[in-house]
Amino acid sequence: MSAPEGTPQMTSSLRDLLRVPVGGDFLPLPNWAGFFVELGESLCARTDDDNRRTIIAIATPTRAFASVLCAVGIVGVRADTSVATNAMSHFEFLMTLPKGTMVTYQEDLKKRRKGWLISCVTENGQRFVVVQFHPQRHGGLTYKIPAGRSISVQVAGDEMPALPHDVISRVIRVQPGLMSGILEQGMLSVFLQNSRLECVIVGHESLLREEIQRTPFSVRSPSGALISGKLQDILRVRRLAGGSQSYRSELYSATGMEERSPSDETPTVAIFDGSVAFLRWMTAWPRAHCVVVLDRTDARFDDAAAEINRLYIGERVDGGVFPHPQQVPPSLECMAFELRK
Amino acid sequence: MNAITIGEADRRHVLCANTRIRYQPVDHQLFRRFSERSRRFLRALSDNDSHEYWQDFSRTIGRYRFKLTAAPLSFSDGAATVGMKTERLRSFLSQSAAIYPELALVAREVGELLLELAACDDNPMMERLVSIMDVEPDLSTVVMLRDSSLVDKVRHALRSRHMGFEVVSIGAHRCVHEFSRLILMGPTRWFPEHLFSAPQVPKIEVISYRWNRSRWRPHSTFVSRDSARPPSGGEDAAEEGDGDVEELWPEVDWQALAQRYTSGFDEPSGHESHEPVEAQLVSLQGAHGVFLEAHASALVIDFDEDEESRVKRVEAREIEPGMCLLLRTIGGGDYVVPVANRLLGARAATLRQAQELWKQLLRNRVRDSSLLQVSVRLIELGSQRANEGNVRNWMSQRSIRPQDQRDFSAIMKLIGREQDIDSYWNMMGDIQAAHQRSGQAIRRRLLERVRATDVSTLVKTGRMDFSLPEAEGGRLTAFRVEGKSPHLDLVPASRCGQQFPFSE
Numbered sequence: 001m002s003a004p005e006g007t008p009q010m011t012s013s014l015r016d017l018l019r020v021p022v023g024g025d026f027l028p029l030p031n032w033a034g035f036f037v038e039l040g041e042s043l044c045a046r047t048d049d050d051n052r053r054t055i056i057a058i059a060t061p062t063r064a065f066a067s068v069l070c071a072v073g074i075v076g077v078r079a080d081t082s083v084a085t086n087a088m089s090h091f092e093f094l095m096t097l098p099k100g101t102m103v104t105y106q107e108d109l110k111k112r113r114k115g116w117l118i119s120c121v122t123e124n125g126q127r128f129v130v131v132q133f134h135p136q137r138h139g140g141l142t143y144k145i146p147a148g149r150s151i152s153v154q155v156a157g158d159e160m161p162a163l164p165h166d167v168i169s170r171v172i173r174v175q176p177g178l179m180s181g182i183l184e185q186g187m188l189s190v191f192l193q194n195s196r197l198e199c200v201i202v203g204h205e206s207l208l209r210e211e212i213q214r215t216p217f218s219v220r221s222p223s224g225a226l227i228s229g230k231l232q233d234i235l236r237v238r239r240l241a242g243g244s245q246s247y248r249s250e251l252y253s254a255t256g257m258e259e260r261s262p263s264d265e266t267p268t269v270a271i272f273d274g275s276v277a278f279l280r281w282m283t284a285w286p287r288a289h290c291v292v293v294l295d296r297t298d299a300r301f302d303d304a305a306a307e308i309n310r311l312y313i314g315e316r317v318d319g320g321v322f323p324h325p326q327q328v329p330p331s332l333e334c335m336a337f338e339l340r341k
Numbered sequence: 342m343n344a345i346t347i348g349e350a351d352r353r354h355v356l357c358a359n360t361r362i363r364y365q366p367v368d369h370q371l372f373r374r375f376s377e378r379s380r381r382f383l384r385a386l387s388d389n390d391s392h393e394y395w396q397d398f399s400r401t402i403g404r405y406r407f408k409l410t411a412a413p414l415s416f417s418d419g420a421a422t423v424g425m426k427t428e429r430l431r432s433f434l435s436q437s438a439a440i441y442p443e444l445a446l447v448a449r450e451v452g453e454l455l456l457e458l459a460a461c462d463d464n465p466m467m468e469r470l471v472s473i474m475d476v477e478p479d480l481s482t483v484v485m486l487r488d489s490s491l492v493d494k495v496r497h498a499l500r501s502r503h504m505g506f507e508v509v510s511i512g513a514h515r516c517v518h519e520f521s522r523l524i525l526m527g528p529t530r531w532f533p534e535h536l537f538s539a540p541q542v543p544k545i546e547v548i549s550y551r552w553n554r555s556r557w558r559p560h561s562t563f564v565s566r567d568s569a570r571p572p573s574g575g576e577d578a579a580e581e582g583d584g585d586v587e588e589l590w591p592e593v594d595w596q597a598l599a600q601r602y603t604s605g606f607d608e609p610s611g612h613e614s615h616e617p618v619e620a621q622l623v624s625l626q627g628a629h630g631v632f633l634e635a636h637a638s639a640l641v642i643d644f645d646e647d648e649e650s651r652v653k654r655v656e657a658r659e660i661e662p663g664m665c666l667l668l669r670t671i672g673g674g675d676y677v678v679p680v681a682n683r684l685l686g687a688r689a690a691t692l693r694q695a696q697e698l699w700k701q702l703l704r705n706r707v708r709d710s711s712l713l714q715v716s717v718r719l720i721e722l723g724s725q726r727a728n729e730g731n732v733r734n735w736m737s738q739r740s741i742r743p744q745d746q747r748d749f750s751a752i753m754k755l756i757g758r759e760q761d762i763d764s765y766w767n768m769m770g771d772i773q774a775a776h777q778r779s780g781q782a783i784r785r786r787l788l789e790r791v792r793a794t795d796v797s798t799l800v801k802t803g804r805m806d807f808s809l810p811e812a813e814g815g816r817l818t819a820f821r822v823e824g825k826s827p828h829l830d831l832v833p834a835s836r837c838g839q840q841f842p843f844s845e
Binding site for chain 1: 342344345346347348349350351353354355356357358514534535538539540561562563564565645647648649661662663
């Protein structure tokens with residue numbers, strides 16, 4: 001495994017905490033892998049501009065782990081972001097949904113109910129999400145959930161034909177895994193209970209699943225203990241979480257993204273893992289920042305690079321250089337620019 | 342596409358900065374003169390309007406030059422000297438002197454050099470290859486050629502010298518990471534850029550004639566001046582300058598090829614159907630070609646897909662280079678039909694007769710008028726999609742029935758079989774269902790075979806046989822697709838799916 005060197009370190013960056021399996025040991029991330037984690041972190045740390053979004057294209061000798069490590073940086077750096085701030089924008093998102101949208105409500109750390117979004121209301125200057133859990137003929141159990149907790153209400157991934165007769169709730173086994181070595185207990189609870197779509201990855205689904213769910217990683221906790229887990233512990237990919245846990249990211253197959261629901265939230269960042277993913281779906285999230293990982297061995301590498309260059313020449317707006325070329329490991333080639341949203 | 346470990350990913354990142362590229366220039370005075378004179382001749386020809394007259398000659402010298410620049414073959418090797426035979430060459434050149442005296446002067450010199458070389462057993466590229474191998478004989482090595490038609494020949498030549506290296510064509514780039522050394526025969530620009538910009542071996546040797554521009558020069562992927570630089574690898578410090586001849590690998594003239602091969606199809610034999618269908622010409626690993634009915638689907642193995650979906654059906658027009666096309670190589674023709682017929686059992690003959698009958702009657706209508714007139718008449722009779730392409734498709738043996746019953750009803754009315762619309766529609770539905778079941782059964786069985794087989798042979802050689810039970814298609818052969826024509830050709834339906842020797 002190559003030694004990590006060269007790239008400036010960020011304090012408490014996940015690149016310093018994450019370890020990768022080598023033989024029977026866990027070693028620090030190699031330089032290129034750390035770069036992708038930091039790239040995700042830095043992208044989210046940029047001052048958000050309502051009118052602009054950042055496009056970062058990276059040419060790499062292999063796509064392996066590039067996108068997922070970048071996503072780890074994105075989710076990781078926002079893991080302890082105040083939920084309240086985002087709850088308001090989530091509340092506004094819920095306001096746009098039609099009455100009757102099936103939702104889940106995370107009542108506490110271990111209990112989740114399925115229900116029916118009725119409305120978003122303001123009473124005495126306070127805003128609430130109204131969710132009904134029983135049909136009228138069975139009592140019509142309805143909750144008014146304060147806007148500050150609206151993050152607990154999420155669009156259900158699966159459809160229910162009608163409201164359930166009884167309240168559906170179940171105990172969820174919470175597995176913090178790697179996150180228990182990254183966040184302190186208080187923030188960990190918030191992280192595990194709340195969903196927010198930080199990023200989407202579009203690419204080769206089985207390869208991404210292998211990297212996210214089956215490759216062992218570990219983190220060195222502040223106490224010095226080595227905690228093992230999978231990147232899914234950090235990414236909490238919605239479709240891999242089985243619908244019972246909170247999520248922070250989503251994964252789409254580049255060849256089957258038609259399944260994407262039109263009511264899906266806009267992620268902070270869309271990561272296109274490979275040329276085909278980018279060429280087919282580059283317009284899917286026009287307001288999100290965009291990371292394009294281009295594998296040099298890909299048959300459509302030149303087409304995708306030409307499209308990136310076309311965007312740069314024809315549509316970029318002036319902006320600072322990001323990341324600084326000197327930070328880029330020697331195996332990678334990188335270009336960043338900004339587009340109008 | 343297979344998942345790789347983070348350790349393997351790290352290895353590939355490290356190789357970007359550490360791979361050593363060594364250039365191994367070779368020389369041969371006579372071949373140098375031949376190459377220089379033949380380029381001069383082709384330059385002179387480009388200013389002249391006599392291309393057609395010189396076509397065979399220029400193809401012969403061009404093929405000879407490129408094949409010997411791209412493979413360690415002796416100058417007398419028959420694989421390179423195909424084309425005009427000695428006597429014909431001499432008589433052609435003497436006859437040309439009277440017709441095109443200026444060009445003939447240069448051509449004669451080129452021709453004489455060609456004949457002199459063809460009698461010479463020198464093989465400078467092989468000599469250099471042997472000397473490289475002598476230095477580190479135990480290093481696992483793969484030799485890569487630009488021209489897949491020469492792979493077997495070179496493999497045999499190496500075996501006869503007791504050199505057991507793997508020999509592959511550029512289509513086998515996926516297997517390169519299994520080796521420690523890659524030897525490329527010919528200038529770097531003939532090979533995929535990523536072999537150098539994303540190397541998968543620590544050592545690359547480039548054996549090329551000294552006069553050719555051979556060095557790989559990294560270039561930026563992105564246009565921004567602020568973008569980080571591209572990886573440059575560990576190129577040898579140049580002790581001497583690069584050659585100054587910069588030639589691209591000749592592009593395939595698909596139009597000429599299609600014309601050449603379809604002209605041999607004019608006389609169908611026996612009961613074969615002569616009906617023309619739109620077909621996609623595809624070139625396959627090892628100098629094979631095949632026409633595929635453009636609107637029909639073909640079975641392929643696609644290594645870019647997950648293991649589960651690697652064996653799939655795609656429309657012929659969507660086949661891409663790098664996929665492996667499955668063709669029935671024993672039994673001939675379409676593998677779906679015989680299996681579907683077995684599934685239909687005793688009814689197969691009756692159903693097939695009915696299928697052939699309405700198609701033949703439709704063909705007769707077209708023959709007696711025209712495609713356009715039949716299309717117009719069908720629309721008048723209620724067809725929804727009777728354009729010329731669809732009518733041609735409906736006449737084809739490969740299509741079973743139109744998708745929309747209104748189109749089928751219009752056809753049956755046109756051919757005077759209005760009373761049979763429902764019964765024929767149902768019979769064609771039975772055939773269609775049998776075809777679907779047949780395709781699924783073959784695909785399923787093939788997927789099992791692919792899973793149970795070491796497909797690395799297919800990745801390396803670009804060809805592999807798969808034996809299925811006779812009831813499920815018999816023997817199928819997977820051929821790697823090397824290229825495809827950018828346009829469709831009209832070809833007798835009976836010739837589709839049949840491979841033929843293919844020479845550019």
